[in-house]
Amino acid sequence: xxxxxxxxxxxxxxxxxxxxxxxxxxxxxxxxxxxxxxxxxxxxxxxxxxxxxxxxxxxxxxxxxxxxxxxxxxxxxxxxxxxxxxxxxxxxxxxxxxxxxxxxxxxxxxxxxxxxxxxxxxxxxxxxxxxxxxxxxxxxxxxxxxxxxxxxxxxxxxxxxxxxxxxxxxxxxxxxxxxxxxxxxxxxxxxxxxxxxxxxxxxxxxxxxxxxxxxxxxxxxxxxxxxxxxxxxxxxxxxxxxxxxxxxxxxxxxxxxxxxxxxxxxxxxxxxxxxxxxxxxxxxxxxxxxxxxxxxxxxxxxxxxxxxxxxxxxxxxxxxxxxxxxxxxxxxxxxxxxxxxxxxxxxxxxxxxxxxxxxxxxxxxxxxxxxxxxxxxxxxxxxxxxxxxxxxxxxxxxxxxxxxxxxxxxxxxxxxxxxxxxxxxxxxxxxxxxxxxxxxxxxxxxxxxxxxxxxxxxxxxxxxxxxxxxxxxxxxxxxxxxxxxxxxxx
Amino acid sequence: xxxxxxxxxxxxxxxxxxxxxxxxxxxxxxxxxxxxxxxxxxxxxxxxxxxxxxxxxxxxxxxxxxxxxxxxxxxxxxxxxxxxxxxxxxxxxxxxxxxxxxxxxxxxxxxxxxxxxxxxxxxxxxxxxxxxxxxxxxxxxxxxxxxxxxxxxxxxxxxxxxxxxxxxxxxxxxxxxxxxxxxxxxxxxxxxxxxxxxxxxxxxxxxxxxxxxxxxxxxxxxxxxxxxxxxxxxxxxxxxxxxxxxxxxxxxxxxxxxxxxxxxxxxxxxxxxxxxxxxxxxxxxxxxxxxxxxxxxxxxxxxxxxxxxxxxxxxxxxxxxxxxxxxxxxxxxxxxxxxxxxxxxxxxxxxxxxxxxxxxxxxxxxxxx
Numbered sequence: 120x121x122x123x124x125x126x127x128x129x130x131x132x133x134x135x136x137x138x139x140x141x142x143x144x145x146x147x148x149x150x151x152x153x154x155x156x157x158x159x160x161x162x163x164x165x166x167x168x169x170x171x172x173x174x175x176x177x178x179x180x181x182x183x184x185x186x187x188x189x190x191x192x193x194x195x196x197x198x199x200x201x202x203x204x205x206x207x208x209x210x211x212x213x214x215x216x217x218x219x220x221x222x223x224x225x226x227x228x229x230x231x232x233x234x235x236x237x238x239x240x241x242x243x244x245x246x247x248x249x250x251x252x253x254x255x256x257x258x259x260x261x262x263x264x265x266x267x268x269x270x271x272x273x274x275x276x277x278x279x280x281x282x283x284x285x286x287x288x289x290x291x292x293x294x295x296x297x298x299x300x301x302x303x304x305x306x307x308x309x310x311x312x313x314x315x316x317x318x319x320x321x322x323x324x325x326x327x328x329x330x331x332x333x334x335x336x337x338x339x340x341x342x343x344x345x346x347x348x349x350x351x352x353x354x355x356x357x358x359x360x361x362x363x364x365x366x367x368x369x370x371x372x373x374x375x376x377x378x379x380x381x382x383x384x385x386x387x388x389x390x391x392x393x394x395x396x397x398x399x400x401x402x403x404x405x406x407x408x409x410x411x412x413x414x415x416x417x418x419x420x421x422x423x424x425x426x427x428x429x430x431x432x433x434x435x436x437x438x439x440x441x442x443x444x445x446x447x448x449x450x451x452x453x454x455x456x457x458x459x460x461x462x463x464x465x466x467x468x469x470x471x472x473x474x475x476x477x478x479x480x481x482x483x484x485x486x487x488x489x490x491x492x493x494x495x496x497x498x499x500x501x502x503x504x505x506x507x508x509x510x511x512x513x514x515x516x517x518x519x520x521x522x523x524x525x526x527x528x529x530x531x532x533x534x535x536x537x538x539x540x541x542x543x544x545x546x547x548x549x550x551x552x553x554x555x556x557x558x559x560x561x562x563x564x565x566x567x568x569x570x571x572x573x574x575x576x577x578x579x580x581x582x583x584x585x586x587x588x589x590x591x592x593x594x595x596x597x598x599x600x601x602x603x604x605x606x607x608x609x
Numbered sequence: 610x611x612x613x614x615x616x617x618x619x620x621x622x623x624x625x626x627x628x629x630x631x632x633x634x635x636x637x638x639x640x641x642x643x644x645x646x647x648x649x650x651x652x653x654x655x656x657x658x659x660x661x662x663x664x665x666x667x668x669x670x671x672x673x674x675x676x677x678x679x680x681x682x683x684x685x686x687x688x689x690x691x692x693x694x695x696x697x698x699x700x701x702x703x704x705x706x707x708x709x710x711x712x713x714x715x716x717x718x719x720x721x722x723x724x725x726x727x728x729x730x731x732x733x734x735x736x737x738x739x740x741x742x743x744x745x746x747x748x749x750x751x752x753x754x755x756x757x758x759x760x761x762x763x764x765x766x767x768x769x770x771x772x773x774x775x776x777x778x779x780x781x782x783x784x785x786x787x788x789x790x791x792x793x794x795x796x797x798x799x800x801x802x803x804x805x806x807x808x809x810x811x812x813x814x815x816x817x818x819x820x821x822x823x824x825x826x827x828x829x830x831x832x833x834x835x836x837x838x839x840x841x842x843x844x845x846x847x848x849x850x851x852x853x854x855x856x857x858x859x860x861x862x863x864x865x866x867x868x869x870x871x872x873x874x875x876x877x878x879x880x881x882x883x884x885x886x887x888x889x890x891x892x893x894x895x896x897x898x899x900x901x902x903x904x905x906x907x908x909x910x911x912x913x914x915x916x917x918x919x920x921x922x923x924x925x926x927x928x929x930x931x932x933x934x935x936x937x938x939x940x941x942x943x944x945x946x947x948x949x950x951x952x953x954x955x956x957x958x959x960x961x962x963x964x965x966x967x968x969x970x971x972x973x974x975x976x977x978x
Binding site: 468 | 824825826827828829830831834837838840841843844845846847848955958959961962963965966969
């Protein structure tokens, strides 16, 4: 890698990207091989070594303390650099201005949007004197406009002579921002690519040895039978300052059998709460939820799951897995009352184990066995296990929140196929995603969510990601250009 | 995947063994520092602490320790720290003794009545902490500690002649009315070595039920799920709040049993002499036994043995407090060793999974080539 460049690292899940990055960041020790930094052999034992040598990492999952201010978060753990007072503030201001990050040091992190949090993470790394930045899937959580802003920041950093290692699954983005690309597969480098000459298709083929999948799903399978009907869902929450804030403001939606309803929106606009309300994990202030003709508004989560709601959660570590549990225990999770996991009040461990083996095989979960903990699998393989588990119970309604986040192209295609397949058989899907291509490609109907309201409808056949993106930021709230249908849900 | 299982077993045993070895070494150093000969002390502990009458003593001591350990472990599996086992079992034993002394029924009714009273009182006392946690968000650590103090006060209030206790003029001691012989639990007569309390059978039964309930039932799976991740449990359909209350009630009910071996097999009345502090021993025992029914049994026996050993050491002119030092060191070492071993285990497994996957990929590639 050359100084002052953006070097992209692409590869399938489990290909070894994260492991390579962990080694670079001193979190793991290599068995063999050397790392040379600025002509000198670097010996990295701990992240502290890496930081000392000017290597910084921005993790996929943000590592910020919500209840502290931006300044406090940046200074935390690096108090000896510039203290915690005025000098630190001046340094942050200087860095922020130099790279055009626009960070305001006194805001609480919990009040920041995803893009701002990411900038705080980047600044945190720069504050520690990093000259080489590792960004692990930085665009996964951003809308197109924010991605553009991030890329502008990266170009700024690059022009100041910093080196950026950029990990992403979105090949289009890789091509637009990277100066050099390295493709790895199954732990070895399979090739370098020049972003000026290579196409997305060639890059994908290099990565998986197959064609780039597309989420396109044009033939309609929507029926007239209503499966899920949500009426007048309202939820208010009191925020840190004690001000009551509307989280869900009168949300109504209908999903038919065989229909995929996509919800677009910048994260934090009520999508997570909507999902949790439908799952019964959160009690709304008002509203009626009807599943397949039955009122489930007051049913507990377990009953809703038994009645046929499958759930692919947004945060698989928090809601989808027991990280310290074995794969077969995770296969039981959420379906403990259903076959084959239990008979009556007793668990059926033999059947559960056998069925886990089946899921591992059918869904191509790459693992040496089902007795290992979920934590030892890569993110994509964890997701495949979750998808396999949820689809195994033949849900009527699938709630899929970011089903392919952090998942490589191969697994992505597989998950899309499964959703499409089940949809043909009458599955209704509520799809929430930050990947607009995925939303537009998979959905039969699109709604845009902004500040707790469903502010617009769009036809996925005609809408472009850019148009959707502007509605998501509120710029075009209430009405979308180039849409066949427009709707208000107030 | 046999290899992973074997690894897990070795890792599981590594921590307690390490802790006990470290405890012996450190104790030896303490003895040396006080100018005493450590190896003679260990000799005494092993020789005189394991004679057949000592064995009976150990079993009788271990029975309440085991029950206390299980009561604490139920909480631990839920990520709840029930420090209140101590107050729960004392209050439970007190009221059970009062009820048992007040009536004289056939054994088949008398004994279950006493036991159920104890379980009920223990469950209710622990339940208060559960309800406060769920409704008001108060940490169970705080409430159970305070409930311990309140239990002491409540017992003190009722342990006054004329209230629920009576004065024995001959010994000038205060206790509840003695439970009639129909309320005496059976024992195994060992001749000159003493009697093994029959309540050990109940303790074993509780251990089996604990193992079966946690690892083989839906309820147990739900409980362990909450213990591992409350958020995942909620998303998977477990009513987390109800589970907190249920497990506190269960933990308290088992805690109620802790005083029963002494009450039904030995004392037959609740007096100021009634053993206190077993609830705290239970915490140590549950920690050492890794919340595993057999592990807790071994830990309870170890604790019983250390206790008899301490009294034997006294005869040999050692300070009996040395055993207390040893117990403290074991608990400290255990906590540290578990964390070290746990982290090592996770890291090791991740490496192994990586290696195996790489090996699989290689063979596939070779097969293709």
